[in-house]
Amino acid sequence: MASSFENAIVETILDDEPITAIIGTRVFPLVLPEVRQGVQRVPAVVYELGDIEHEYCLNGPLGLATATISFGCFSVIEQGASELAKVLKDLFSGYRGHLDVDQNYVVSNSTIQGETIYQRDPDEGSDDWQYVYEVQFQILYKY
DSSP, X not given: XXXXXXXXXXXXXXTOHHHHXXXXXXXEESSOOOOOTTOOOOSEEEEXXXXXXXXXXXXXXXXXEEEEEEEEEEESSHHHHHHHHHHHHHXXXXXXXXXXXXXXXXXXXXXXXXXXXXXXXXXXXXXXXXXXXEEXXXXXXXX
């Protein structure tokens, strides 16, 4: 089951018009779904929430955490993957403010930790190569 922070990240992506103009609602956890006849899979964003480190003091939790999250921007052309990564970076790089409507998560710092682009082999039974532009962020937030 997805964490509330994870849901807030997805909500933020789906509320961003420049991103949804490219991907619609194709945001997936961990892996790109299998090919299904008649269903467009890409362009899409695939995310993976990595470590979440919570801050503590002698009295207990401070209500601060640092999360590492990776986004894979998938497209059938390299330029498409790069353009999707650019709008994703525009959204999250330097992001400050609330991530969710209920204002449970307040981001104080969001920085890019790494980027890479690569070509992925076609799925079995397909001739479609995919380009993936991965961007890793570190997000400091209050909960």
